[in-house]
Amino acid sequence: DKYKSGYGSPTLWKTGGQELIAVLNNECLLIVRLSDGSKVDSFAWETQYETSSVTPIVSGDTVFISTGYNRGCTLLRLVDGKLEQVYENKNVRNHMNNCVLWDGYLYGIDGNSHNARVCTVVCLDFATGERKWLHREFGCGSLLVAGGKLIVLSDEGELVVAAATPDGFH
Numbered sequence: 001d002k003y004k005s006g007y008g009s010p011t012l013w014k015t016g017g018q019e020l021i022a023v024l025n026n027e028c029l030l031i032v033r034l035s036d037g038s039k040v041d042s043f044a045w046e047t048q049y050e051t052s053s054v055t056p057i058v059s060g061d062t063v064f065i066s067t068g069y070n071r072g073c074t075l076l077r078l079v080d081g082k083l084e085q086v087y088e089n090k091n092v093r094n095h096m097n098n099c100v101l102w103d104g105y106l107y108g109i110d111g112n113s114h115n116a117r118v119c120t121v122v123c124l125d126f127a128t129g130e131r132k133w134l135h136r137e138f139g140c141g142s143l144l145v146a147g148g149k150l151i152v153l154s155d156e157g158e159l160v161v162a163a164a165t166p167d168g169f170h
Contacts, residue, residue: 068095
């Protein structure tokens, strides 16, 4: 099968005794077997301007994807070789930088680079998609988690360290 390209990286996914690859292209999330590249399943995920730029986040039998341009995010579960949707919402819409999964919560930048003044850092419950908090101040920056801390780089070069906790941005 031929698919439109995407901009994120493929993710190795070990679940149910299988080694799989999850890749988000500009029309779907595609799951293939590592051993021979054969298709397991796919989930339609089209975006405005055909720009899926993030890498799928896998945990256990689930995979999370998020894209910008107001598309939103979804958590899918692989059950008997089929992707089943757990939730879909607009609580985080990653444009350029992935969310990070830490201790059951996703931390990421919600919003698009062309409208950076309204971007926010958000925390979502991974299992439910519920937004725990949001904080505006960093534009369409980037973040990572290290040692239980969020390390946030604003789009203007400011570096901030904060607790990676669902209790709020501190």
